[in-house]
Amino acid sequence: MFCALGVVGTGRGMSRRIARHFGTMEAIRAADAEAMTEVELVGAAKAAAIVAQVAELGQVVDKLVAAGVNLVEPQVPGRPEVPAEGDAGDGVGGDVAAGPLAGQTVVITGKMTGALSAYGTRTALLELVERAGGKSASSVSGRTTLLVAGEKAGGKVAKAEAAGIAIIGEEEFALRIAAVLNA
Structure with missing residues (x-):
């Protein structure tokens, strides 16, 4: 609001x-x-x-x-x-801080075509991150701890790789936050 x-x-x-x-x-x-x-x-x-x-x-x-x-x-x-x-x-x-993404700053990039495609918008996906106890971000930075890469992820993947940031796919991310998805 x-x-x-x-x-x-x-x-x-x-x-x-x-x-x-x-x-x-x-x-x-x-x-x-x-x-x-x-x-x-x-x-x-x-x-x-x-x-x-x-x-x-x-x-x-x-x-x-x-x-x-x-x-x-x-x-x-x-x-x-x-x-x-x-x-x-x-x-x-x-207690959101106790979720599966507690202490992590997550960037989501690319098109989600599997388990997360039902969430439709980038905002809905970032709200999932927050419900799972993480912090959402729109760009890769020194604070980023995890990048979720969908199809056609682009330059954020290269930036995350160069910075040594963990990169996972959509399906692995869905498994990691399964408790939030199923709530």
């Missing part, structure tokens, strides 16, 4: 980090620049710009809330979940 607001400097990945860190739009709106710098990869200058833009979007956010749009990030690790009516729940959000 946060990504859809069009805050400059917050693409899909940054928006998801902000949403996961704060959990709700109310918490994002209440954050000052110092609190915003606690989000991974957000420096002081970017934090100030994000906080200012979020403040400017206040009326838009209010209209979304009034229209019934849910502004709570699902699956925020360590945040209490709101139990269903009549369900006491355990009061603890899912």
Whole structure:
């Protein structure tokens, strides 16, 4: 949801980090620049710009809330979940960090034609990575620990090979995250 607001400097990945860190739009709106710098990869200058833009979007956010749009990030690790009516729940959000990709930064490249083709979009695939406890990225960097290569993977494979990054195919990746796929 946060990504859809069009805050400059917050693409899909940054928006998801902000949403996961704060959990709700109310918490994002209440954050000052110092609190915003606690989000991974957000420096002081970017934090100030994000906080200012979020403040400017206040009326838009209010209209979304009034229209019934849910502004709570699902699956925020360590945040209490709101139990269903009549369900006491355990009061603890899912521990994403314990998933099969815990501690890994994953890049997915190429066309998925097998087990993962049903997920359709790159965004859906990257959300799978996050549900499995990993961090998703769109390009190979020094932080990348795993590259999932589909058909016509292109230059990312060469870059990952040169950097000594583990490269696996779509089927092996599907096996690695089978618990998430079958959930």
